[in-house]
Amino acid sequence: MFSSATPYKNQHYSELKSNCINDKTLFEDPEFPATNSSLYFRKPPSGVVEWKRPGEISNEPYLFVKGISSHDLNQGVVGNCWFVAACSCLALKPNLWKKVIPDHTTQEWDHKHPESYAGIFHFQFWVFGEWVDVVVDDRLPTINGELIYCHSKENNEFWSALLEKAYAKLSGNYESLEGGNTGDAVVDFSGAVAEAFDLETEAYYKDQKKQDQLFDDLLKVWDREGIISCSIKAQPHEIEAKMANGLVKGHAYSVTAVKNVRLGHGLLAYFKNETIPLIRMRNPWGKIEWKGAWSDSSEEWSKVGDMERGNLGITVEDDGEFWMAFTDWCKFFTDADVCRLINTSLISIHKNWNEVVHFGSWTKNAEPLLNRCGGCANHKPTFLQNPQYLFDVTKEADEVLISLQQKDMKSHRKYGQGENLSIGFGVFKVELNRKYRMHDILTQPCVKTSAYINARTVFTRCTLQQGRYVIIPTAFKPFTLGDYMLRVFTDVDSGCRELTEDKPKITCWSSFTGYPQVVTHIYVHGAEGLQNQDSTGGADPYAIISCEGRSVRSTVKKDTLNPEFTTSGIFYRKKPRKPITVEVWNSNGVKDEFMGQVVLPGSVKDTTDPQRLQLRKRGRQMADEMPGNISVRVLTSTQLTVM
Helix, strand or coil: CCCCCEEHHCCCCHHHHHHHHHHCCCCCCCCHHHHHHHHHCCCCCCCCCEEHHHHCCCCEEECCCCCCCCHHHCCCCCCCHHHHHHHHHCCHHHHHHHHHCCCCCHHHHCCCCCHCCCEEEEEEEEEEEEEEEEECCCCCECCCCCCCCCCCCCCECHHHHHHHHHHHHCCCCCHHHEEEHHHHHHHHHHHHEEEEHHHHCHHHHHHHHHHHHHHHHHHHHHHCCEEEEEECCCCCCHHEEEECCCCCCCCCEEEHHHHHHHCECCHHHHCCCEEEEEEEEEEECCCCCCCCCCCCHHHHHEECCCCHHHCCCCCEEEEEEEEHHHHHHHHCEEEEEEECCCCCCCCCCCCEEEEEEEEEEEEECCCCCCCCCCCCCCCCCHHHHCCCEEEEEEEEEEEEEEEEEECCCHHHHHCCCCCCCCCCEEEEEECCCCCCCCCCEEEEEEECCCCCCCEEEEEEEEEEEEEEEEEEEEECCCCCCCEEEEEEEEEEHHHHEECCCCCCCCCHHHHHHHHCCCEEEEEEEEECCCCCCEEEEEEEEEEEEEEEEEEECCCCCCCCCCCCCCCEEEEEEEECCCEEEEEECCCCCCCEEEEEEEEEECCCCCCCCCEEEEEEEHHHHHHHHEEEEEEEEEEECCCCCCC
C-alpha cells in the first residue's frame, strides 16, 4: 500500500532542513506563512493571534511525551472534531501513524544538541491515490500564549498541533477544516477504503440478525487494523448540542475498541463463556461522556470480573472515553464510517484482494458523442456518454468492492467553492464478449446502483455472478465537470479496463475483408425438456452462441434438464445474411456430448420479444425435432451506429 511520497509544493524536507542547519536559522515556510491567510478566509479567531514556536510555549517541547495515545488530543476553537477523531484513531495504529509521521525519532527534539534543531517538520498524507510529503515550520497560532487549535493534554507535546498544521496547509488554511468527514481524514492517513453506514435508516437496533452481522463485520475490521468513527445527525441549530444521555449531536466520535466482553467472575466465567458485544468511543473534546449502560461507573460493570476489567483498562474519569452496549450504539448513533485497510499482499494469512485503480475525468466536448459528463441514469439521452469500465467475474460468484472517490475540494473554500459533487455509479451486466462501449441501456440489466451523494467517496459491496460487467461512474447532473478515482477490488484478477472505443475501427483491410454492417445482441435464457445424458438421469449442459466464426460460451449448469443460462453475446456482423447458431452441449469429463441446436436465419428482424425456438439435433430435418426448446431474444440494428 505504501510507496515513496511526492514532495508537496516541491518542498524537499531533507534539503530544507540541511540548509537551515548550515545557515543556523529556523525554517519559515513561504508556502504557508505565519499570517492571517493561513488562519482564515472569512471568520477570524476571537482574539489577538500570535504565532509562537513550541520553545516559546513550553520550556522543554517534545513531539511525543510518553509515546503516542488517543488520549493526547483535544479539539481547539475550529470545528474540526472530525479531524481530531481521525487523529485519535490514527494514534491507536502504529503501522499507520509511523507512515503519517515519518522519521518520528529523528524529528523529535534533541535538547542535548539544540544546534540540530531547524524548526521544520514533515508529514505524509495519501492524496488522491498517491502519498504526498508536506513540510511545515513549527510556528503555531496562539492566543494569550495557548494553542487555539488542536493540542495535547500535555502542554509540551506537539505532534497533534504540527500534524494539524500540515493538514491545514494541504487544505488551504485552518478555517477550511471547519466541518468535514472523519472517514475522509482516515483515508488521507492510510489509503483505506471508506464505507458509510446509515444506522438510522437500516434500523440495526430493531433487527438482531442484522445487528449481529454488523458487529461481526466491525470486529473483523477492527482486528485487521481498520478504523471506525461515528456521529449523530443534527439539524443546523443542534450542532454540538449535548443530549440528556451525555452524547453530542453533530459531533464526530472515534471508535477505540470493538470487543466481545466476557461476563462473570473467576473460573466460572471461562467455563460459562457468556459474552456481550461492547464498543468503546472517545469524544475529541476529551470530556463529556455517555451516561447510560456500561458507562464508566455504571452498575453493569459488576457483571465483569476484575481480570477482564483490567484487560479493558476501565477508568472512572471524565476523559472523553467510554464503553457502550452495541445495541445502544446502533440505537443512538445514526451514522458510521468504516475504513478498511484492503489487503492486496500476495503473502498473507488473511483474505487478499486484487486491486485495479483508474483515474478519470468528467469532461465536456463540443461534439456531443465525445462528452464524458452525461449525468446519472435519470438523464437517458446523455447517460451512456459517461466513462465506462469493463471487468470480469471469473468465479461462479464473487464479492466485489467498488470505491469512487473525487478530489478533495477543501482548498477551494476560500474562493467560495469547495463543495463536493454529488457522485455515484451503476454496475451493468453485459454480453460475455463485449469489448466496445455500451450504447443501449435498455438491453443491459443494472445489477447495482450506488447511492448518489455529495460525499468525497461513494462505496459499495456486492456479490456478482460469473460474467462480464460495466461500471459507469457519473456525477448526478449532466455537464458537471470533475476528476475521480475508481478502485475495483475482486478476489482474482478482473481485467478491469476502460472502454474507449465505440465500435470496430476502420482499417486499410476493411474494403477487402468487409466492415460490420449490423450489431446483433443474442440472449439465451434457458432450455427445457432436454434428454437425459448421464447415468444419474440428468445432464450438465452449457450453451454456445456462434456467429461468423466467433462464439460465446455459457457456464456449465450442473445436473439439470431445465437449465437457466441467461447468457448473452454481441456480434458485429459483416455478413448479416449468415445464420446464427445456438448449440447446447453436455459437459463430460471424457468428451462433451452434443444435445441440440437452434439455427437463427440471417437478417433476423428487430425484436425485443423472446422467441421460443425448437431445439433440434444436428444433421436431422426440421421435422425431426428433439424434445425441448430454448428461449432466445434477438435484437439487431439495421446499421452500425453509435447512439
